[in-house]
Amino acid sequence: xxxxxxxxxxxxxxxxxxxxxxLNLGLGRDMTVATIRSIIQLLAVGYVLKFVFDSExxxxxxxxxxxxIVAATHNAQKKGAAIQGITWKIAVTLIFVEVLTQGIxxxxxxxxPTAQYIIPISGMVVGNSMVLSIxxxxxxxxxxxxxxxxTELILSLGGTPKQAIHRQLINSIKASMIPTxxxxxxxxxxxxxxxxxxxxxxxxxxxxAVQFQLLIMFLLLTTAAVTSVFLGYLSYPTLFNKRMQLxxx
Amino acid sequence: MSTQYxxxxxxxxxxxxxxxxxxxxxxxxxxxxxxxxxxxxxxxxGKSTLLxxxxxxISPQNGEIFVKDKAIGDYDPVELRxxxxxxxxxxxxxxxxxxENLNLPLDLQGQQLAKEExxxxxxxxxxxxxxxxxxxxxxSGGQRQKVSIARTLVNKPEILLMDEITSSLDRASKHEVxxxxxxxxxxxxxxxxxxxxxxxxxxEIGDYTWVMMDxxxxxxxxxxxLEDPKNDRVEEFVKGVVS
Numbered sequence: 001x002x003x004x005x006x007x008x009x010x011x012x013x014x015x016x017x018x019x020x021x022x023l024n025l026g027l028g029r030d031m032t033v034a035t036i037r038s039i040i041q042l043l044a045v046g047y048v049l050k051f052v053f054d055s056e057x058x059x060x061x062x063x064x065x066x067x068x069i070v071a072a073t074h075n076a077q078k079k080g081a082a083i084q085g086i087t088w089k090i091a092v093t094l095i096f097v098e099v100l101t102q103g104i105x106x107x108x109x110x111x112x113p114t115a116q117y118i119i120p121i122s123g124m125v126v127g128n129s130m131v132l133s134i135x136x137x138x139x140x141x142x143x144x145x146x147x148x149x150x151t152e153l154i155l156s157l158g159g160t161p162k163q164a165i166h167r168q169l170i171n172s173i174k175a176s177m178i179p180t181x182x183x184x185x186x187x188x189x190x191x192x193x194x195x196x197x198x199x200x201x202x203x204x205x206x207x208x209a210v211q212f213q214l215l216i217m218f219l220l221l222t223t224a225a226v227t228s229v230f231l232g233y234l235s236y237p238t239l240f241n242k243r244m245q246l247x248x249x
Numbered sequence: 250m251s252t253q254y255x256x257x258x259x260x261x262x263x264x265x266x267x268x269x270x271x272x273x274x275x276x277x278x279x280x281x282x283x284x285x286x287x288x289x290x291x292x293x294x295g296k297s298t299l300l301x302x303x304x305x306x307i308s309p310q311n312g313e314i315f316v317k318d319k320a321i322g323d324y325d326p327v328e329l330r331x332x333x334x335x336x337x338x339x340x341x342x343x344x345x346x347x348x349e350n351l352n353l354p355l356d357l358q359g360q361q362l363a364k365e366e367x368x369x370x371x372x373x374x375x376x377x378x379x380x381x382x383x384x385x386x387x388x389s390g391g392q393r394q395k396v397s398i399a400r401t402l403v404n405k406p407e408i409l410l411m412d413e414i415t416s417s418l419d420r421a422s423k424h425e426v427x428x429x430x431x432x433x434x435x436x437x438x439x440x441x442x443x444x445x446x447x448x449x450x451x452x453e454i455g456d457y458t459w460v461m462m463d464x465x466x467x468x469x470x471x472x473x474x475l476e477d478p479k480n481d482r483v484e485e486f487v488k489g490v491v492s
Contacts, residue, residue, distance in 0.1 A: 149341040156304050158331035158404060159357040167343070243308055244326040 010035075053115050061115050065122045069094045072130035080137035084238040090133050093231045097129045097223055098122060110215065121219070124195070128180075128220050132227040136176035140232065143168035144239060151246050161240040169236055173228040180224040184217055193217070254281030256315070257408050257440035258303055263312035265298055272298045273464045276312070280408075280457075285434055285441040287455035287472065289448060291486060294461040296444045300410045303442065304335045316408070334406030338413035340397035342385040347371070347396055350385055354403040362403060370399040375425040391422040398426065402433070408440040409433070416446060427454050448475055448487060460486065 013035050020027040052060040073091045080086035102118065102125075104110070111117040144151070147168055154164040187193060192200075195216060199209035239247055256279035265273040273295045280286045288296045301307045302314060305326050314321040316329065324332075331354075342350050351370060352362045368378035374395040380388075388396065394414055401409065411430070415423040431454060433439050445451050451458055455472040460483045468480045478484045 149337075149339060150343060152306055153337075153341045153343075154353070154357065155326075156306060156330055156335045157354045157357060157400070158327045160327060163357050243305060243322075245306055245308065 049115075049119065052119065056115065061118050064115075064119050065098060065126070068123060068126045069098065072126050072133075076130045076133040076137070079134045080141065080235070082141050083137070083235050086137070086235070089231060089234040093133065093227055093234065094126055094129050096230055097226050098125055100226060101125050101219055101222060105219075121216070124216060125219060125223050128223045129227045132176055132180070132224050133231055135179070136172055136228045136231055137235075139175045140168065140172035140235065143172050148246065148248075155244060155246065161237065161244055161246075164246070165236045165239065169232050173232050176228045177224045180220060184221065187213075187217065254284060256280060257282035257317060258442070259315040259318075260299075260302075261313045261315070263302065263309045263314060265295075265302065265307065265309045271464055273302075273309070276466055278459065278466055278469055280440060280442055282317075282440050283434070283438040284456040285430070285443060285454055286457040286459060287451035288442065288444045288459050288461060289446070289451050289475070289486075290461035290467075293463075295464040296461055297412050299461070300335065300412055300442065300444065303408070303410055304333050305329050306335075331404045332406060333408040333410065334401040334404055335410040336394075336398050336401045336412070336414050338416055340390075340393040340414075342393060342396070345385065346381070347383050347385060347388070348381045350396055351381075351400050351403060353400060370402060371396075373402070374399045374429055375422070390417045391419060394418060395422070395426065398429070405437075406439065408442070411441065411443045413444055413446065415450070423450075430454065451475060462486070 013031065016031055017028055019025070020031065048064070052064060069091060072094055073087060076090050077087045080090070083089070102122065105117075105121065106113045111121065144165070150167070151164045155161070193213050193216070196209045196213035199212065200206055241247055258280040260276045260278055263273060263276040264271070276299065288299065290296055298307070302309060303316075305321055305324070308322070316324065316333065321329065343353060348362075348364070348367055351367045355362045364381065367381055371378050371380060376392060376395050376399075380392070380396075385393065385396065394417060398411075398414060409430075415426050418426060427450065430441060430443070434441050443451075443455065452472050452475055457470065458472045458474060459466050460468045460474075460478070460480070462482055468474060468478060468483045474483075475487055478487055
């Protein structure tokens with residue numbers, strides 16, 4: 001794509017800006033900031049990736065993935081402020097999911113252990129794990145607040161914290177996984193996934209693009225399940241004290 | 250409070266605060282074992298908070314609570330809560346059937362309540378056995394309250410805490426529940442601590458009464474104190490001046 005053609009893509013930013021202005025949506029500032037940020041961030045990442053790919057250094061790969069995890073943790077922790085120690089719980093979850101998925105991919109020789117594969121796949125895994133963490137924490141804090149009477153009922157009948165929070169935990173895990181499962185059901189029918197579309201536009205064989213897309217989709221299913229279950233079981237004990245009392249606020 | 254009965258529960262200079270707000274202040278007194286004690290007082294007096302302390306759903310910042318002469322903190326919370334049962338005005342239910350709710354206390358222990366026992370429990374609280382498979386969302390307020398009481402009884406508690414359990418019941422159901430609680434008290438020697446807004450109920454059912462106001466116990470004694478209070482504020486409350 002030429003720089004002129006790339007500049008013309010800003011038309012797709014102008015359309016929502018005009019709509020926002022006309023309808024008084026008040027989103028103009030946010031969209032402008034988002035556009036500028038995405039240009040700067042993606043250009044920077046492009047140059048960093050080129051440098052890392054050329055260097056073929058494991059240290060740089062590690063640093064890139066670590067940076068992704070730190071940024072994702074920082075973003076997700078705001079949604080779980082009510083849960084004690086949520087920052088390290090999210091960080092541990094993201095690290096666990098990343099190690100598990102890369103361990104399987106590299107361990108079974110599904111993808112080669114090179115920066116070209118590790119970094120983009122890690123980006124998708126950590127990014128999805130972050131979104132799942134946010135969805136889970138949003139739902140879980142709401143469930144705990146809305147069903148406080150049920151939690152206290154089970155405690156008052158001699159249940160343990162795990163038993164008292166079980167329903168809320170399961171509901172939150174299920175709810176946070178639904179978008180991933182639903183999007184997989186309609187993939188190819190309603191939408192062509194971004195990565196696959198990108199490969200096809202770049203001239204790759206569509207069948208090979210589909211194969212990689214399937215790999216990513218299955219990977220993201222594991223990411224979704226492991227993130228919400230792992231984060232859920234790390235989070236719930238901090239809602240209670242040693243006397244098995246529900247801590248409030 | 251009477252001294253001829255052993256205390257089932259004893260409060261010793263108990264304070265409870267939420268943040269800077271004092272909910273209970275310097276509560277001292279005993280609930281006699283095997284007797285019915287009613288807690289009366291205006292809304293916001295701290296009565297429900299006091300019940301939660303008895304069940305260890307919350308802990309005081311200062312003071313000690315003793316359950317059968319043993320500090321509450323020395324009990325395993327699970328063991329304590331099975332011994333000190335609690336029924337609430339809101340009668341919270343888990344979604345599902347009446348049986349699933351009655352089975353809940355045993356399910357938490359990895360056991361199962363026999364259907365026959367469940368039917369007996371329902372009949373004990375004045376409900377028909379055929380309600381067993383009914384969804385709880387189809388129950389009336391009164392039926393929910395009775396199921397809630399029956400569920401609390403599954404653990405066979407030695408101390409039973411009840412928070413305004415008859416306030417949403419019609420006159421006939423209220424009378425049935427009063428009879429039931431009296432029967433449990435007589436038959437099993439269960440200690441009952443009962444929050445009520447109904448002073449007539451406190452007089453008729455309760456052996457003893459604690460009158461609470463603004464987070465403090467202002468008068469205690471045999472329930473007849475409500476007919477001739479010594480404390481001026483209690484007298485005002487009884488006459489309906491303080492609501």
